[in-house]
Amino acid sequence: MRFRWTAYILAALLGSASLTSALELKNKTFSTANAGKVVFSHTSHLKKKNAKSANVGCKACHNGNMRENVRYTMADMDKGKSCGICHNGKKAFALAKCTVCHKVREITFKVKETGPVLFSHAKHLKTMQCGACHNKVFKAGPNKRVDMAQMERGKSCGACHNGKKTFALGECTKCHPVKEKSYKVADAGNVTFSHKLHIDMYKCRECHSRLYIPGSGNKTVSMAEMEAGKSCGACHDSKSAFTVKESCDKCHRT
Ligand code: HEC
Ligand code: HEC
Ligand code: HEC
Ligand code: HEC
Ligand code: HEC
Ligand code: HEC
Ligand code: HEC
Ligand code: HEC
Ligand code: HEC
Known part of the structure; x- marks a missing residue:
């Protein structure tokens, strides 16, 4: 790794485009426990003549504020470390836009008695962040199945769907849609x-x-x-x- 690095930096210093591209820079996937996966793309960040890219040298990132194989928290990023070097709402979109980096998908619960229940991350994320659910209410991954009686006691969807924070569990068809x-x-x-x-x-x-x-x-x-x-x-x-x-x-x- 150290050897490869030297080659990259040499290439960058000498401006040898051919060497840099010959040694293709891989995407880096960060796996987090509570917030899914984040893919960082060298290619999109290094693209030249593209308004939507950082268009910077290696050292804009590879410096004391972003060390390889050091894990950073979002709190570190808020203080200007790692992605937070730029993703501060000035040089690039702010850290508040969680889902641009953390990919989430729409969830389907298969329920034998009622047909599928769809849980929309997108709709919920309009008014809250990941931390409202992960990992207090749900792990980011398959959770133990919960029945309606447990929800009535405040588990799973019932943590919020209790008629106070938002609509109550009594409104079955909002989650279990039915047709004529x-x-x-x-x-x-x-x-x-x-x-x-x-x-x-x-x-x-x-x-x-x-x-x-x-x-x-x-x-x-x-x-x-x-x-x-x-x-x-x-x-x-x-x-x-x-x-x-x-x-x-x-x-x-x-
Ligand atoms: C916009 C920020 C950014 C820029 C610019 C950038 N990198 Fe990276 N680079 C990263 C991140 C993030 C990682 C992953 C760090 C980790 O593994 O913890 C990384 C990892 C690497 C790795 C190790 C990847 C692997 O395959 O394991 C190499 C090598 C590397 N960068 C080389 C370069 C070179 C050479 C340049 C300039 C041409 C460059 N980087 C520019 C952010 C950047
Ligand atoms: C610019 C991209 C980016 C944005 C925007 C972003 N994150 Fe992250 N986040 C990351 C990366 C990359 C990691 C993993 C960093 C590492 O392991 O070094 C991470 C890690 C995390 C972690 C695990 C570490 C920790 O802090 O506990 C959580 C939780 C998290 N992000 C939540 C969020 C939430 C919530 C938001 C929106 C408020 C958000 N992130 C916005 C890139 C981003
Ligand atoms: C040197 C500054 C810089 C750093 C550091 C940086 N970014 Fe970016 N990033 C940018 C810019 C500039 C854009 C494009 C402008 C915009 O969309 O606001 C961008 C765009 C993105 C995009 C959208 C385009 C794409 O690649 O899909 C993602 C996702 C992203 N960054 C993730 C990250 C993550 C994750 C990190 C940390 C590991 C990171 N960035 C670190 C400057 C940076
Ligand atoms: C209102 C609650 C809620 C919020 C807010 C929320 N999630 Fe989730 N998330 C869920 C539920 C429910 C599941 C499905 C759990 C299951 O399958 O048992 C889930 C599952 C996941 C999974 C696993 C998906 C899979 O493929 O199985 C990931 C990753 C995830 N969430 C990431 C996030 C991130 C990142 C955010 C913030 C950007 C977020 N979630 C915000 C409720 C939420
Ligand atoms: C952290 C609190 C929280 C949790 C947990 C939660 N929700 Fe919600 N949900 C909300 C809020 C707030 C709204 C917005 C409702 C409103 O407009 O008043 C909402 C809206 C909805 C809507 C209507 C969306 C629309 O606009 O069409 C559905 C359906 C829904 N939730 C299903 C679920 C399901 C299924 C679960 C469990 C897997 C769940 N929710 C867990 C807080 C939560
Ligand atoms: C906020 C969304 C929501 C509302 C409202 C809701 N449910 Fe559910 N229901 C779910 C989810 C999600 C599951 C699957 C949970 C799991 O597998 O972990 C489920 C599971 C079930 C099940 C199978 C488990 C069991 O309890 O036997 C039945 C039956 C059911 N719901 C009926 C109802 C009825 C009847 C109502 C109205 C009184 C209702 N649900 C209201 C989200 C909801
Ligand atoms: C009085 C009987 C009855 C009750 C009570 C009932 N259903 Fe049904 N349901 C039916 C019949 C009849 C069909 C059509 C079956 C067929 O012939 O395919 C059906 C079909 C469905 C379907 C598949 C068609 C569609 O609408 O997409 C779903 C999903 C469904 N029911 C959900 C529910 C849920 C959720 C509840 C409770 C809120 C419920 N049903 C209560 C009789 C009932
Ligand atoms: C679980 C019991 C149950 C099942 C199964 C059931 N029904 Fe009913 N249905 C009722 C009851 C109770 C009423 C209201 C009392 C009455 O009108 O005698 C009713 C009322 C109706 C009415 C209203 C009649 C009017 O007054 O206009 C129609 C139409 C109807 N049912 C059609 C159906 C059809 C079609 C099916 C089968 C696909 C079906 N029902 C299955 C219990 C049931
Ligand atoms: C409670 C509602 C209901 C009542 C009352 C009812 N039907 Fe039906 N009928 C149905 C439904 C629903 C089907 C279609 C069932 C399917 O496709 O699975 C059907 C199917 C049929 C069929 C085609 C299937 C076959 O058995 O040949 C005929 C013919 C029929 N009905 C005649 C009648 C006559 C005549 C009466 C009165 C003596 C009657 N139905 C009363 C609900 C009703």
Whole structure:
């Protein structure tokens, strides 16, 4: 490494572009425990004649304020070390723009009973920083699964979604979105199943996955099967709700 370094610096001092580019400068990936990965690109920082690059010599970075293989914290950077030599809102974009350096992705929780829950980093980061969640509420990586009862006690999303800091867990469909489902039925008329109407009366788990998988993959059910208690017929049996044996047009409309 020391030997290579000497070669680089020599190249830079002598202005030997061919030697510098011959010894291609690698990207450096920093892995952090709480804040994902950061990729530093020599190429984009050293590009000449590009307004969007540092366009500087090696020593602008390779000096006492950024030592190789020394780990710096964001607090160090705020004091002008490492990336903070330039990323201070003057020479380059400020450290406050976390996601330009720390890549985050949108998260999908697979939930059998309700279908997928999407967690948007982007939407949350409009009003908060990484530290609001990492690592107090979530590790940056797969966490232990949490159920709604634990959330009610303040775990996971429930740390904030408690009706005080922001909307409460009672507003299920803000996190577990549902659609109206339409069934095309050639002869008897199409049927619309309304989640909106039914979730005022039932919890998700009273239908999912006991009666339906949330998502495609449910088999077509005949009226005869419904009369025997499948699908809508589990409730529309004249006891819990009007029966599938009658009032066809309450369900079959157009
Ligand atoms: C904008 C800042 C910046 C500039 C300018 C810069 N570097 Fe770097 N360089 C870095 C960072 C950050 C690292 C990673 C440091 C670490 O590993 O802790 C690095 C690492 C290196 C490494 C070790 C990488 C490896 O492959 O392990 C070499 C060699 C290097 N730089 C050479 C150069 C040379 C030669 C120049 C000038 C042509 C240059 N750098 C200009 C920021 C810079
Ligand atoms: C200019 C790029 C850049 C920006 C902007 C940036 N970071 Fe970092 N951050 C890094 C790099 C690089 C490291 C790893 C440094 C090392 O290991 O030497 C790091 C490390 C961290 C760490 C682990 C070290 C520590 O301080 O505990 C955390 C947490 C972190 N960043 C959070 C944030 C947050 C929150 C923001 C926004 C307020 C932010 N970062 C903005 C580049 C950046
Ligand atoms: C010598 C000054 C300097 C240093 C030190 C520096 N940068 Fe930059 N960086 C710039 C400039 C200038 C730009 C482009 C102007 C802008 O977007 O504000 C830039 C752009 C970037 C970009 C966006 C373009 C790209 O490469 O994708 C990232 C990401 C970035 N820097 C990360 C880092 C990280 C991480 C560090 C620390 C390891 C660092 N920079 C250190 C000057 C610097
Ligand atoms: C409002 C809360 C919240 C904030 C703020 C937040 N995160 Fe996350 N983050 C999460 C959740 C939730 C997960 C998913 C955890 C799981 O899969 O169990 C996650 C996962 C991650 C992961 C792992 C992703 C993967 O591929 O598995 C990384 C990396 C991460 N976050 C980085 C960040 C960084 C960097 C910031 C700030 C720029 C940030 N997060 C801000 C909630 C948050
Ligand atoms: C650190 C606090 C915090 C945590 C933890 C948190 N949220 Fe949020 N969430 C917020 C705030 C604040 C808003 C903004 C809501 C508003 O506009 O009042 C929000 C908004 C949302 C929205 C609406 C976004 C939109 O604008 O469309 C959804 C959906 C959401 N959160 C889901 C989740 C899920 C899922 C989790 C758990 C994986 C979670 N949140 C964890 C604070 C948090
Ligand atoms: C702030 C977002 C949010 C709200 C509001 C919310 N959930 Fe959840 N729910 C989640 C997330 C995220 C998971 C998956 C968590 C995990 O796997 O760690 C989940 C898991 C579940 C599960 C499977 C685990 C269990 O508890 O059995 C069910 C069922 C569920 N939610 C139903 C509901 C119902 C019903 C409501 C309304 C009373 C609701 N959720 C409100 C985010 C939310
Ligand atoms: C009264 C029964 C019932 C209840 C209660 C119910 N669902 Fe459904 N759900 C259905 C039916 C019927 C379908 C369509 C199944 C098919 O034929 O594919 C469906 C489909 C879905 C789908 C896949 C289609 C779509 O909308 O994207 C999701 C996701 C879903 N439900 C989520 C939920 C969630 C979350 C709750 C609780 C808030 C819930 N459901 C409560 C009956 C119900
Ligand atoms: C978990 C029980 C349950 C299941 C499963 C269920 N329903 Fe219902 N449904 C009810 C109850 C209870 C009512 C309201 C009481 C009533 O109207 O008899 C209702 C009301 C309705 C209504 C409102 C009728 C009106 O007054 O306009 C329609 C339409 C309907 N259901 C269609 C369906 C269809 C289609 C399915 C199957 C895809 C289905 N339901 C599955 C319990 C259920
Ligand atoms: C509670 C709502 C509901 C009621 C009441 C209802 N149906 Fe249906 N029906 C459906 C749904 C939903 C489907 C489509 C099921 C699927 O595709 O999985 C369907 C499918 C059908 C089909 C095509 C499948 C088959 O069995 O041949 C016919 C025909 C039909 N209904 C006739 C009727 C008649 C006639 C009545 C009245 C005696 C009736 N339905 C009452 C909801 C209802």
